[in-house]
Ligand SMILES: [Ca+2]
Ligand SMILES: [Ca+2]
């Protein structure tokens with residue numbers, strides 16, 4: 134063996150080698166072309182899922198990326214605007230590659246600004262102390278905001294929303310305790326209380342009502358004898374003891390009205406109590422007369438008729454109050470000392486002149502007339518001297534008619 138390779142064969146080999154190399158390059162090229170249209174080249178970016186298709190592929194992109202290979206950012210601020218997936222409650226949306234950020238308004242928090250700050254729960258403590266916490270919308274970011282509705286009896290001091298100041302109810306313009314009658318007010322932390330109603334009043338101290346003492350046992354006023362009980366606001370009083378009794382109205386004792394000043398009777402009168410009357414019985418002693426009351430209540434029965442008869446022309450009769458004069462005919466006056474003028478009735482007729490006398494009168498007639506009253510014309514021509522006549526039984530004018 135050892136013979137040289139014929140040149141024709143050597144040339145064929147060379148040509149074959151070239152062809153194979155060219156074919157290999159073409160295969161590699163072909164492989165590369167095939168790879169770029171399949172998932173084996175891992176074409177989907179940003180976590181996209183690759184699906185192999187015939188001579189092709191498809192990327193399933195996450196929501197925040199888009200494009201054939203999930204290489205372009207989704208602007209969520211635009212796509213989610215006005216939807217529940219976007220920023221809520223007035224937040225400002227800021228887009229960034231692969232995501233977006235919500236810059237919340239002060240009251241809100243959370244990724245999409247959907248969580249309200251409840252400033253009453255923050256800190257886990259009772260922010261209002263003696264009050265009900267009401268959450269408010271934050272105005273400045275990071276600054277909690279709330280208000281306190283204080284329980285009665287508490288208030289929030291200036292500059293502090295918490296209800297930690299006691300209300301001094303006793304110094305309020307409207308007094309909480311009774312003012313008529315006045316009742317003391319006592320302030321306490323968170324409250325107050327009123328003192329008791331004063332005597333004569335009932336109630337809780339916030340208000341007091343008058344006690345009508347007269348409703349029970351006549352208020353303690355006397356019932357034998359009965360005395361009127363008079364109720365007043367906060368008290369009562371007893372009327373006066375009835376006549377014939379003395380005392381303060383609670384106790385009335387039968388008064389011995391005669392014990393002082395002889396009961397108002399005349400000093401000489403006999404005083405005796407008169408049940409049921411404010412006045413005693415006053416009886417003048419023997420020989421005296423009168424109603425017995427007062428300094429002139431008894432007067433001595435007069436014996437003046439015997440000792441010094443005051444009746445000048447009449448008969449004296451003693452009476453309980455003095456004496457009476459029964460005048461003799463022709464006399465009048467209390468003491469029968471006035472002579473009755475019988476001429477006053479002008480009894481003399483025909484121009485006769487009347488002359489008064491005791492219990493009678495005398496007519497002095499003119500020459501032509503005669504008779505006791507000058508009523509008879511003279512017979513003949515003789516002049517008659519006037520005749521004096523006494524008319525003892527006729528001293529009253531009407532007796533002549
Ligand atoms: Ca984005
Ligand atoms: Ca108080």
Ligand SMILES: [Ca+2]
Pocket residue numbers: 333343344345346364365366367368369
């Ligand atoms: Ca009362």
